Amino acid sequence: MEKFFHLKENGTTVSRECMAGLTTFFAMSYIIVVNPQILQQTGMPWGGVFLATIIAAIIGTLVMGLFANVPYAQAPGMGLNAFFTYTVCFGLGFTWQQALCMVFLCGLINILITVTKVRKMIIKAIPESLQHAIGGGIGLFVAYVGLLNVAAVTFTPNDPKAAAQGGAVSAVPGMATLDNPTLWLFLIGLLLVIVFTILKVKGGMLLAIVLTAVIGIPMGQTTMNNSISIGEAFGQLPQTFGALFSHEGFGTLFADPAKLPLVLVTIFAFSMSDTFDTLGTFIGTGRRTGIFSQADEESLENGHGFSSKMDKALFADSIATSIGSIFGTSNTTTYVESSAGIAAGGRTGLTSVIVAACFALSIFFAPVISAVPSAATAGVLVIVGCMMAASLKEVRWDDISEAIPAFFASVFMAFAYSISYGIAAGFITYCIVKVCKKKASEVHPVVWIVSALFILDFVCMAML
Numbered sequence: 001m002e003k004f005f006h007l008k009e010n011g012t013t014v015s016r017e018c019m020a021g022l023t024t025f026f027a028m029s030y031i032i033v034v035n036p037q038i039l040q041q042t043g044m045p046w047g048g049v050f051l052a053t054i055i056a057a058i059i060g061t062l063v064m065g066l067f068a069n070v071p072y073a074q075a076p077g078m079g080l081n082a083f084f085t086y087t088v089c090f091g092l093g094f095t096w097q098q099a100l101c102m103v104f105l106c107g108l109i110n111i112l113i114t115v116t117k118v119r120k121m122i123i124k125a126i127p128e129s130l131q132h133a134i135g136g137g138i139g140l141f142v143a144y145v146g147l148l149n150v151a152a153v154t155f156t157p158n159d160p161k162a163a164a165q166g167g168a169v170s171a172v173p174g175m176a177t178l179d180n181p182t183l184w185l186f187l188i189g190l191l192l193v194i195v196f197t198i199l200k201v202k203g204g205m206l207l208a209i210v211l212t213a214v215i216g217i218p219m220g221q222t223t224m225n226n227s228i229s230i231g232e233a234f235g236q237l238p239q240t241f242g243a244l245f246s247h248e249g250f251g252t253l254f255a256d257p258a259k260l261p262l263v264l265v266t267i268f269a270f271s272m273s274d275t276f277d278t279l280g281t282f283i284g285t286g287r288r289t290g291i292f293s294q295a296d297e298e299s300l301e302n303g304h305g306f307s308s309k310m311d312k313a314l315f316a317d318s319i320a321t322s323i324g325s326i327f328g329t330s331n332t333t334t335y336v337e338s339s340a341g342i343a344a345g346g347r348t349g350l351t352s353v354i355v356a357a358c359f360a361l362s363i364f365f366a367p368v369i370s371a372v373p374s375a376a377t378a379g380v381l382v383i384v385g386c387m388m389a390a391s392l393k394e395v396r397w398d399d400i401s402e403a404i405p406a407f408f409a410s411v412f413m414a415f416a417y418s419i420s421y422g423i424a425a426g427f428i429t430y431c432i433v434k435v436c437k438k439k440a441s442e443v444h445p446v447v448w449i450v451s452a453l454f455i456l457d458f459v460c461m462a463m464l
């Protein structure tokens, strides 16, 4: 164990890694039931997506742990699963099998830009102030994920009729009123995490999750979901496994030449979001905690092949999406919830191996695991977000030319509910500021290119 994961060298222990793994797993375990709930609306079988979600998470997370030796977990991302369902299938009229083909191709593009070092070039080109802003912004994003999971922030649609039809509509955000037990349980959990964090209780995050889940039993919030039949789920897997290679998938995706531009634009939109989501997650969580050390960064810049941890982690992330799509799920990505385990002390791939083992067990214990309510984990996400927001102090807020791009990169992540679009807003405003200051030549060519691609992405999305 020591030899493989270099625990001592990374200043960690087996028990700390186990605790971190459990913390990350519980923080992200909601995806086991939420992903099938979202994707089944396209006509996909619930049980097939349930297993595809777990299998994609196990494979992606194991590769991350065993190949890259970093404490990150992977699973199908929220955001892109909604894009898959509501935009690609409902809005654009693609079948779910065709949508899976596009996810598969997006995965191949990911692999290509990773092995050809394009992703590495982008990382190197990001200006320092934006890197800090991305780190802090991910803190805001992860806290917001926690708040939305328990509906602590509510949205009242301006047009309830249009909202009832399932489309995206404008809505007035507001704070939920304290008249439901989910919020009470969330507040109890939040209180526990704050107390345990301030008092530096060992394993405090995991303890808070478990205690909150137990308190949720008499409140009717922690309830077993017996509707999941393992046999039925395995029976449905053949319907999703390999479906992208069927007639409804690749067999028809390119059949209509008039639809080709739409297919290409959709793959492009998938790829932009997937690529920058992962970059943001690694930069935001890995650098400050030392997971990607100075030496590792130098190796990333100067080494060949997969010489650095970041190289290997990017590769692990890139292969998971294609594998997931073959089993039957939308884009698999490195989860921002990994930051909960990192905050609990996780530093090596052993944390990821524990997460993967938990996902494997969850096939058989799904009713128990899905019983842990979001209210039990949301408090951890909020406090981890608070910890990550510390990076914002590195930004020189008194210099408005630095503050504007940093503000857009960090705050937009939460507003747009997308790490990628936060990065886009930061890059584009950075270019504008530099042009205004007649310092356009200081902008790295990669930043120009990425900004232009994002603008193209936004224009294409508006035309879809």
Ligand SMILES: Nc1nc2[nH]cnc2c(=O)[nH]1
Binding pocket: 076, 077, 078, 079, 080, 277, 278, 281, 333, 334, 335, 336, 337, 419
């Ligand atoms: N980085 C990241 N983390 C997530 N956690 C839940 N969904 C996502 C996602 O789409 N991206």
